[in-house]
Amino acid sequence: xxxxxxxxxxxxxxxxxxxxxxxxxxxxxxxxxxxxxxxxxxxxxxxxxxxxxxxxxxxxxxxxxxxxxxxxxxxxxxxxxxxxxxxxxxxxxxxxxxxxxxxxxxxxxxxxxxxxxxxxxxxxxxxxxxxxxxxx
Amino acid sequence: xxxxxxxxxxxxxxxxxxxxxxxxxxxxxxxxxxxxxxxxxxxxxxxxxxxxxxxxxxxxxxxxxxxxxxxxxxxxxxxxxxxxxxxxxxxxxxxxxxxxxxxxxxxxxxxxxxxxxxxxxxxxxxxxxxxxxxxxxxxxxxxxxxxxxxxxxxxxxxxxxxxxxxxxxxxxxxxxxxxxxxxxxxxxxxxxxxxxxxxxxxxxxxxxxxxxx
Numbered sequence: 001x002x003x004x005x006x007x008x009x010x011x012x013x014x015x016x017x018x019x020x021x022x023x024x025x026x027x028x029x030x031x032x033x034x035x036x037x038x039x040x041x042x043x044x045x046x047x048x049x050x051x052x053x054x055x056x057x058x059x060x061x062x063x064x065x066x067x068x069x070x071x072x073x074x075x076x077x078x079x080x081x082x083x084x085x086x087x088x089x090x091x092x093x094x095x096x097x098x099x100x101x102x103x104x105x106x107x108x109x110x111x112x113x114x115x116x117x118x119x120x121x122x123x124x125x126x127x128x129x130x131x132x133x134x135x136x
Numbered sequence: 137x138x139x140x141x142x143x144x145x146x147x148x149x150x151x152x153x154x155x156x157x158x159x160x161x162x163x164x165x166x167x168x169x170x171x172x173x174x175x176x177x178x179x180x181x182x183x184x185x186x187x188x189x190x191x192x193x194x195x196x197x198x199x200x201x202x203x204x205x206x207x208x209x210x211x212x213x214x215x216x217x218x219x220x221x222x223x224x225x226x227x228x229x230x231x232x233x234x235x236x237x238x239x240x241x242x243x244x245x246x247x248x249x250x251x252x253x254x255x256x257x258x259x260x261x262x263x264x265x266x267x268x269x270x271x272x273x274x275x276x277x278x279x280x281x282x283x284x285x286x287x288x289x290x291x292x293x294x295x296x297x298x299x300x301x302x303x304x305x306x307x308x309x310x311x312x313x314x315x316x317x318x319x320x321x322x323x324x325x326x327x328x329x330x331x332x333x334x335x336x337x338x339x340x341x342x343x344x345x346x347x348x349x
Contacts, residue, residue, distance in 0.1 A: 033258045035332040038339075040261050062265040 003065050004099040010069035014075050016057045019105045020044040028122025030114040034106060037089035039063030041071050045078055046088070047122055059114075066104040070094050070111035083119055154196075154216070162202070162209045165216035169223035169236060172216075179234055179304035179323075180225060190224045231284055231330070234300065241317075243324050253332060255345065257292075260285065264336060268343055286340050287335050296330045 003011065019042070020027045033040045039062065057075035061068045061078050073094055078086050083086040094100070094108035143151035146159035153166055153174065170177045173189050195201075197220060202213040226232045235245055253261075264285050265280040300323065307319045 003206050031255065031258045031262060033253050033261060035328060038335060040258060040265060041261055060262075060266075062262070062269075111258070 002119060003069075005027075006098045007065055007069040007100070010072040010098070011065040014068055014072040016056075016058050016072065016079075017060060019060060020046050020056065020058050025049075025125050026122075028118040028120070028125065030117030030119070032068075032110055032113045032117055034063075034110050037067075037106075039067045039107070041067060041110055041114045042118065043071055043074060043111070043118050045083075045118045045122060047083060049126065052084070054078045054081055054083065054086055064104075064107065066098070066100055066107040067110060069098055070100070070107045071114060073097060074111040074115055078115065083122065086115060087119055089115055108128060114134075154193075159258060162197075162205075162212045162216070164212055165219050167219060168240070169219075169227055172219055172223050173227065175227075177237065178308040179230075179237060180301075180308055181230075181233065183228060186224070186228055190220065190228075193220055224345060230297075230300065230304070231327065234304070238320055238324055238327070241320055243320060245324070245327070247280070253329060257329070257333075260288065261336060264340070271343060271347065282340055282344065286337060289337050289340075292333050293337070296326055296333070300326055300330075 020029075022029050022044070025044070026049055028045050028047065030043045031040070032043075041059065041061045041063065043059045044057065045054045048055050057078040059071040059075050061071045074089070077089055077093070081089075089112065091105070091108035091112040094111055095105055098108070100108055102119070139140075141151060141163070142149050143156040143159060143161065143163065145156060145161040148156060148158040151157060151163055153171060154163060156163055165174050173186065173193070175181070175186070175189075194217070197213050197216045197271045199210065199213045199217060205213075223314065226236050239245055267281050267285065271282065272280045303319055303323050305328070307316060307323065310316050310319060
């Protein structure tokens with residue numbers, strides 16, 4: 001199966017690879033995994049506590065090209081959004097943007113889970129009621 | 137356990153499994169491994185008992201014994217011998233046995249869910265992948281760390297095996313089907329975690345040997 005050009009682009013030039021200080025109270029960390037393929041995805045956001053806007057996002061993913069591309073795209077989508085806007089991101093947006101085939105949809109689900117987990121962690125740290133933001 | 141049918145040879149009802157209790161002719165073998173061995177569907181199994189049955193049934197069902205019998209019995213003895221070998225291979229291994237019972241009870245084994253992997257384990261997996269990455273880049277400083285992780289994963293595996301043993305006993309003794317389903321669900325989740333960890337260990341071993349090769 002061939003990867004789409006967009007997947008290849010993100011795979012070859014992943015955006016925002018790296019990590020943020022986990023102990024920073026403004027940083028939320030989401031770590032999720034898909035046991036069936038062994039993928040692990042770590043996604044972190046840094047939120048401006050005054051505005052609620054995500055100012056930085058980093059990821060590190062061990063997995064297939066689609067998983068790396070999904071998380072790379074996710075970090076791009078996160079930057080500049082408020083935490084609540086970020087919660088609205090659906091895996092289908094990632095699927096569409098990357099033209100993921102059906103067998104790779106779980107990679108986008110994993111990325112959505114990672115976003116929710118990171119936000120949930122941030123909210124827990126910030127003492128906000130996590131509410132609908134549940135870790136997967 | 138019920139496996140009621142009429143004997144193909146003498147036509148008696150309630151012929152019994154394996155051999156007809158009236159005319160002693162070999163019957164069509166049941167494909168259910170527990171029924172086949174005449175054992176209750178328990179997850180804890182006495183290995184010696186199973187082995188004894190396997191040997192005695194191997195003798196009784198061996199195709200050599202049926203060379204002068206009817207074609208029907210010849211065919212049944214071949215079928216039964218093949219089921220016997222499969223059944224023994226599966227039932228004597230606790231993990232495969234549990235997978236078999238789950239599958240027969242309608243559980244999907246292949247489909248794993250994220251929640252089968254606890255967060256602490258994910259941390260370990262992430263660290264492991266980081267270390268393996270560094271090793272691939274030629275950093276041998278991570279070798280002791282990898283070795284330590286490998287041991288940790290092996291310890292997790294034996295812990296899981298202990299938990300499985302307890303769950304097996306509970307499965308065999310719970311009073312209701314509902315309770316049993318709950319236990320089976322827990323077993324399913326543990327089996328997935330077990331396989332996941334096993335794959336991790338295999339991956340570490342693969343990387344370490346390919347480095348030495």
